[in-house]
Amino acid sequence: MAETAETLLTVENITLRFGGVKALTDVSFDIRKGEIRAIIGPNGAGKSSMLNCINGFYHPQEGRITYKGQTRKQMRPYEAASQGIARTFQNIALFRGMSVLDNVMTGRVLKMNSSLFEQAFFFGRARSEEIAHRAKAEEVIDFLEINAIRKTPVGRLPYGLQKRVELARALAAEPDLLLLDEPMAGMNVEEKEDMSRFILNVNAEFGTTIALIEHDMGVVMDLSDRVVVLNYGEKLADGTPDEVRSDQAVIDAYLGASH
DSSP states (O other): OOTTSOEEEEEEEEEEEETTEEEEEEEEEEEETTOEEEEEOSTTSSHHHHHHHHTTSSOOSEEEEEETTEEESOOOHHHHHHTTEEEOOSSOOOOTTSBHHHHHHGGGGGGOOSOHHHHHHTOTHHHHHHHHHHHHHHHHHHHTTOGGGTTSBGGGSOHHHHHHHHHHHHHHTOOSEEEEESTTTTOOHHHHHHHHHHHHHHHHHHOOEEEEEOSOHHHHHHHOSEEEEEETTEEEEEEOHHHHHTOHHHIIIIIOTTO
16 A cells, blocks of 8 residues: 555544543544555454444544544444445344345445335335345345345354355445454354455455454454554554564564464
């Protein structure tokens, strides 16, 4: 990733408190357009809290976030979604009784303009929108190679496939910034290889900027353009994978001598 790449999002001096407990303390970093940006650190480091601040689920008491040139202190999740920020979750958040296709279609909701009346009686714009959005959902399903299970209720799928469906739903929203919270947690080696391939393909073919939380350091070092390291809610290091991997503070606090 070139140093001159456009900055898509900047986090400046973010501090987040829950009562007397600080989840994040004076954290600053940026995400450049088109890169894969990893956020790593031990459990409790504040990684998911940072994603929650970026997509508006948490509102930090101090600091600011600038996205696409607009600076804001607070943003609601639906506003973040409407401005091109999509995410997956550490714990799968799908509609388990609905099919894969219907779950992916929920990623298109903010792009639908027909009225509730039109949708209820399925006429006018609702009919044409349904056709167009279903075609987009099918495109994402084909891209992630889950066409064979498109009509299967999500609750019947193994964990690895559910994670892929969640990624599909996020991609259906056509995000500019995709936030992935431990997309490979609980996966076996083969599933991790598949998910890694899809993440790289999403970045390369769609040009989607990705911010990734992941504990598998092999995955992080292979996928990421840059890595920011958090520890006890504070920024410990920031740089390329090679720079972070050789940083003594990171080795002592997180990676360990074996890395």
